[in-house]
Amino acid sequence: MNSEDLKLIIAEGEGLTVEFKEKYTSKIDRDIVAMANSRGGYILLGVSDDGKVIGEKLTNQMKAEISSLARNCDPHISIAKISQTGDVVAIEVSEGLEKPYSCSSGYFRRLDGMTQKMTQKEVRLIFRAAADMSFESLPCKGFSFEDVQLGKVRAFLKEAGASLKVTGANLPSFLSSLGICEGNSINNAGALMFAEDINRFIPHSETIMAAFKGVEKVHIYDRKDARTDLLSQFNAAMDFLKKQLNVRSEIYIDRREIYEIPLDALREALINALVHRDYSMRGTSIYVNIFDDRVDISNPGGLLPGVTTRNFGKESVRRNPVIADLFHRMGKVERMGTGIKRMKDLMREAGLKEPEFTSDTFFHAVFYRNPEYSLKRAGKKKVGETTQETTQETTQEKIFALLKAHPAITRRELAAKIGLSEDGVKYHLNRLKLSGRIKHVGPTKAGHWEAPK
Structure with a gap:
């Protein structure tokens, strides 16, 4: 690794294949195992979590200890390369051919840019998946x-x-x-x-969006096909949903658009479909179908073996970990295992029925529309203006005041002070961000809030 490659990797930040460590410790065997169990990658010693180079010196003793830790893993792991590049020690670990690997502390893998310990069930699933190389x-x-x-x-x-x-x-x-x-x-x-x-190259990777009159796939009045990259598919699907769903404006200090189904819940379902889709299935697509009474977002492949609709969202198993990591880097995937709960919480907080999840050849996430709204026809938006509900106004004003007083406050701390769930706090933070009243500056973990209005 030369200095230019190192700068590039540090600038991209931590992810599926990159881990930063401020200094060397013997616990590095967990990261070595995690890399071997995933896609391989680099462990950079002398770099803080926020990408600042602190510096670490490679000694013969350190090199010998790292190699020994890798050999003591089960099965043995061969380190591809240990080198000093500037002030950083770079450890290159290849993807293992005999997964899963373990160290004295257990089985680990890379997930959402972190090294995480696996449950027994996750270990069994990796044993099963190791026999087949994923399409991605x-x-x-x-x-x-x-x-x-x-x-x-x-x-x-x-x-x-x-x-x-x-x-x-x-x-x-x-x-x-x-x-x-x-x-x-x-x-x-x-x-x-x-x-x-x-x-x-992969002609069957599109997302197809359709709006139907009624509750069956009979009369279609709008359709859009997105045959492009995954990020563009995501954006196209969100735009289509915004076009078709009913929306109202709430007047408080400024004008805010509130959709009949929380957009964050639909966004979570779309990301889930793109990340968990089985891209090896030809002749299939991701479908976003909008009916008078519901929105149905489905992806080919169903659930992975060993995962059921009952434990889906709790077992941290991904069909496409590389794609999931790319979406995580873009800030569109948060902690694994929280998505289903987040969707349910958002729907419940909006006064709507919880989404339904079913799985066969396809995995379906179904969101029921607000019955108070009349049918939205052919992309024409019916906008009704109303004052903001007192409870939401009060909650958001409390959050706004706390952010101004404590710019570095976390979502967990806000939840404790206000008496809401973290997902409930996120819902109101998003509302405040959309209105332009607040913005978050800096990295997710170490940033702060600004309240310009």
């Missing part, structure tokens, strides 16, 4: 660096909040650090995210 990890046949659209890379970096410039020259290093490229081979996950024309 397979090399995309015929796909090369020339087929990558740099505009889509820039869109990804913008969403990720990374001030990084990627050109044709450093593109291979950039893709490699994301776990989507090895040598000259780019995998299917890379093609799905950055291909200039994905239809040439």
Whole structure:
């Protein structure tokens, strides 16, 4: 690894294939195991969580201890390379061929940019999955660096909040650090995210959106097909939902649009569909179907073996960990295992029925529309103005006051002070952000709130 590669990796931040450590400790065997159980990657010693280079010196004793820790894992792990690059010690771990691996503290893996201990059930599922290589990890046949659209890379970096410039020259290093490229081979996950024309390589990867009159798939009055990269599919689906759903404006200090189904709940379901879809199933699509009484978001593949609708969202198992990591970097995936609860909480707080989840060949998330609204026809928005409900006004004013008094306050602390769930606090924070009254500055963990209005 040269200094330019190192700068690139640090600028991208922690993720599925990158872990920062301020200094060396013997607990690093957990990160080595996690990398081997996932896609491999780099452990950078001498770098803080926020990407600041603190510095660490590689000694012969440290090198020997790291190699010994890796050999003591079960099965043994061979470290690909340990090197000093500037003030940083870089440990390169290859993806293991005999998963799952364990160390003296147990089984670990990479999830949401962190090393996390696995449950016994998760270990069994990884044993089962290790026999088959996932579609996202397979090399995309015929796909090369020339087929990558740099505009889509820039869109990804913008969403990720990374001030990084990627050109044709450093593109291979950039893709490699994301776990989507090895040598000259780019995998299917890379093609799905950055291909200039994905239809040439994976033509069955689209999202199809449709609005129906009534409660059956009989009379369709609007349709949109998104045959493009995954981020663009997500944005297109959200735009379609906003177009079709009823909305009202609440007048308080400013004008705020409130949709009949909380957009955050639908956003969570869309991300889930894109991240958990089985992309190897030909002739299938993600479907966003809107009826008079409900919204049905479905993805091919159903649930993974061993996961049921009862424990879905609690077992941290992903069909496409690389794609999940890319969406996590863009801030669209939070802690694994919280999505289902978040969707339920948002619907309940909006006074709506909880969403229903079913699984067969497809996984379905069904959201029931607010019966108070009349049918929304052919994209025409019916906007009714009302004053904000007293309870929501009071809650948001409490949050606003706390943010002004304590800019570094966390969502958990807000929840404790106000007496809401963390998801409930998030709902009101999003409302305040959308209105422009507050904004969050800096990284998620170490940033602060500003209240310009």
